[in-house]
Amino acid sequence: MPEFPFLYQSYPRAIIHFDGDAFFAAVEQSIHPELKGKPVVTGKERGIIACASYEAKALGISRGLSLREAIRMCPGLKVLPSDYETYSLYSKRMFDIARRYTPMVEEYSIDEGFADLTGLRRLHHTSYEEIALRFQADIRAELDITVSVGLSLTKSLAKLGSKFRKPAGFTPIPGPDIRGFLAQIPLEKVWGFGPNTVALLTQYGLKTACDFTAHPEEWADRLMGKVGRELWGELRGSALYPVTTEEKSNYCSISKCKTFTAPSTDPEFVWAKLVRNVESAFIKVRRHKLRARQIAVMLRKQDFRQAGLELRLNRPVSVTRDVIPAVRDLFESLIERGAEYRATMVVLGKLESDGERQYDLFEDPVRIEKREALSEAVDAVNDRYGKHTLSLAPSLFLDRNRRTGRDDQPQRKSALLPGETRRQRLAIPRLFLNV
Amino acid sequence: MPRVMDVEGHVAKLRAFWRRERRLPGYGEMLGLFGYQSKNAVFGALRKLEDLGFLERKRGRVVALGRLTGTLRLLGAVQAGFPSPAEEELADILSLDEFLIRRPEATFMLTVQGDSMIAAGIVPGDMVLVEKGGTPKPNDIVVAQVDDEWTLKYYMKDRDGVRLDPANPKYKSIRPARSLVIGGIVKAVIRKYD
Numbered sequence: 125m126p127e128f129p130f131l132y133q134s135y136p137r138a139i140i141h142f143d144g145d146a147f148f149a150a151v152e153q154s155i156h157p158e159l160k161g162k163p164v165v166t167g168k169e170r171g172i173i174a175c176a177s178y179e180a181k182a183l184g185i186s187r188g189l190s191l192r193e194a195i196r197m198c199p200g201l202k203v204l205p206s207d208y209e210t211y212s213l214y215s216k217r218m219f220d221i222a223r224r225y226t227p228m229v230e231e232y233s234i235d236e237g238f239a240d241l242t243g244l245r246r247l248h249h250t251s252y253e254e255i256a257l258r259f260q261a262d263i264r265a266e267l268d269i270t271v272s273v274g275l276s277l278t279k280s281l282a283k284l285g286s287k288f289r290k291p292a293g294f295t296p297i298p299g300p301d302i303r304g305f306l307a308q309i310p311l312e313k314v315w316g317f318g319p320n321t322v323a324l325l326t327q328y329g330l331k332t333a334c335d336f337t338a339h340p341e342e343w344a345d346r347l348m349g350k351v352g353r354e355l356w357g358e359l360r361g362s363a364l365y366p367v368t369t370e371e372k373s374n375y376c377s378i379s380k381c382k383t384f385t386a387p388s389t390d391p392e393f394v395w396a397k398l399v400r401n402v403e404s405a406f407i408k409v410r411r412h413k414l415r416a417r418q419i420a421v422m423l424r425k426q427d428f429r430q431a432g433l434e435l436r437l438n439r440p441v442s443v444t445r446d447v448i449p450a451v452r453d454l455f456e457s458l459i460e461r462g463a464e465y466r467a468t469m470v471v472l473g474k475l476e477s478d479g480e481r482q483y484d485l486f487e488d489p490v491r492i493e494k495r496e497a498l499s500e501a502v503d504a505v506n507d508r509y510g511k512h513t514l515s516l517a518p519s520l521f522l523d524r525n526r527r528t529g530r531d532d533q534p535q536r537k538s539a540l541l542p543g544e545t546r547r548q549r550l551a552i553p554r555l556f557l558n559v
Numbered sequence: 560m561p562r563v564m565d566v567e568g569h570v571a572k573l574r575a576f577w578r579r580e581r582r583l584p585g586y587g588e589m590l591g592l593f594g595y596q597s598k599n600a601v602f603g604a605l606r607k608l609e610d611l612g613f614l615e616r617k618r619g620r621v622v623a624l625g626r627l628t629g630t631l632r633l634l635g636a637v638q639a640g641f642p643s644p645a646e647e648e649l650a651d652i653l654s655l656d657e658f659l660i661r662r663p664e665a666t667f668m669l670t671v672q673g674d675s676m677i678a679a680g681i682v683p684g685d686m687v688l689v690e691k692g693g694t695p696k697p698n699d700i701v702v703a704q705v706d707d708e709w710t711l712k713y714y715m716k717d718r719d720g721v722r723l724d725p726a727n728p729k730y731k732s733i734r735p736a737r738s739l740v741i742g743g744i745v746k747a748v749i750r751k752y753d
Contacts, residue, residue: 155667157704157709157742158709217663217664220663220664221664262692265665265691265692266662266664266665266691266692267664267665267691268691366591368591368594369591476563477563477565479563479565539670541668541670541686541751542751542753543751543753550668552666552667552668553667553668554667554668554669554670555667555668555669555689555702555742555743556669557669557702557709557742558672558673558709559669559671559672559673559675559702559709559710559711
């Protein structure tokens with residue numbers, strides 16, 4: 125059925141979304157060139173696959189699979205511990221390369237981002253497609269990894285584009301092509317449509333993203349409210365979500381989740397891990413000059429079943445020690461003796477600015493301020509001597525379960541350069557080649 | 560929960576914008592700058608900044624006051640008097656990083672294990688800075704994969720094509736039979752003594 129395009133203009137606005145292909149595994153192959161073309165996975169320290177290279181994916185190995193299962197499927201699989209420091213260095217470089225072309229770069233996550241190229245054709249003397257391709261070629265030449273790129277009029281469309289052809293794909297979707305492109309996109313691929321929304325839309329007989337945009341705007345609004353209306357517009361080519369270059373500063377919540385290197389049945393160890401997460405979360409809260417009014421705690425068992433509880437605090441808190449008794453209560457009601465645990469998680473919510481202080485009638489401001497002063501002193505010590513140098517006593521139990529396998533550490537940390545320490549290393553990725 | 564306006568943060572953002580652009584952002588730009596969802600919020604924030612004496616409204620236009628833009632500042636934050644001579648002299652210097660690394664996004668570090676470049680002053684244990692993505696010229700030291708074998712050699716060209724020369728009489732020159740991949744060009748050698 126021939127249909128009119130939504131837009132006749134190609135790129136009234138030009139936004140790209142770029143997405144690192146199997147990012148963690150690709151970085152590992154880049155710093156260990158002998159692993160190129162071989163099945164590689166990361167996540168050794170957790171016993172679970174964090175990222176699988178395309179060669180491993182071809183063998184049916186995917187994220188979330190247990191290592192034991194993966195090795196059974198592919199005996200020659202190269203399993204590496206995660207090296208987040210190197211991944212972050214690559215990530216930063218990827219965004220720096222994008223900023224060569226435009227200052228309007230949004231760091232969406234460690235391995236994907238948006239860039240607004242609108243109006244840059246004259247500056248670079250070429251088309252938007254060519255700018256996107258040059259950026260992609262720079263990444264490949266300099267970082268030795270690949271990204272997939274989508275180019276279109278809005279963030280939502282660009283993101284669909286980058287997922288459309290992978291790896292190292294490039295999918296331009298100019299205005300006149302939007303409609304035809306959306307006809308190939310099933311609903312669940314759309315950024316912002318969760319399983320519930322997809323189920324709802326399916327009830328109405330919708331199959332593709334194009335079906336969604338074929339309905340009038342009011343319909344989308346009635347069904348899904350503001351989000352529906354915005355997505356409707358985004359998919360039809362009007363950019364409603366801006367590319368935001370700001371570093372994230374207004375958080376809704378701060379969470380810390382750490383999986384143990386080996387699962388544990390020892391409650392004191394699990395408690396120590398939980399306290400460590402609470403400490404890390406509050407360090408972040410204080411760094412951003414915030415306070416939390418809500419705290420949620422979650423324990424995850426080895427079989428991935430999890431239980432959590434949430435607590436409202438009677439005043440906004442920024443001092444770790446102030447919440448520990450309450451967290452202990454939550455922990456006591458959650459923990460099952462004898463069960464095997466693999467991770468703990470803490471979420472601090474209802475965050476507000478540290479700016480103004482208001483005390484309850486029954487509170488003792490002097491005491492609170494003393495505790496805050498102590499907390500500041502602890503932060504100052506840790507800034508100087510390294511995070512968690514000075515920490516709450518339960519951390520003594522962290523050593524109980526420490527598996528001292530050197531192979532669970534990335535090479536960057538096990539083979540330090542002269543002058544590097546366990547805490548600080550050079551801000552440059554290292555190649556590991558026997559030459 | 561009433562939102563508390565982050566005055567300090569807003570002022571810092573406006574100052575940064577002013578330094579870059581020498582103008583105030585428009586309402587739409589402030590939306591993104593402050594991370595607000597509605598222009599009404601921007602309006603509220605501006606009113607507060609006006610009350611605090613950072614801005615002024617003149618015939619419907621928002622004008623930045625000296626409190627926001629600061630007065631003329633040339634070199635560093637000098638409270639009074641002339642900038643110190645040292646500060647003036649040090650305006651054009653390179654850090655050791657900048658001196659060693661020309662292209663920061665494309666530069667990697669590699670610890671050398673072999674002795675094939677010993678006569679070029681690269682000994683086992685040395686760290687070399689390797690730049691990716693460039694085209695090597697003759698006499699460059701390169702990290703290369705020759706027929707699946709990684710090696711550190713001088714890159715040379717002659718009538719028969721590419722030749723990789725060691726800087727150690729113990730080893731022979733090699734020529735790629737099947738494939739040659741240039742992993743990067745060595746731009747600096749670092750040796751640290753304790």
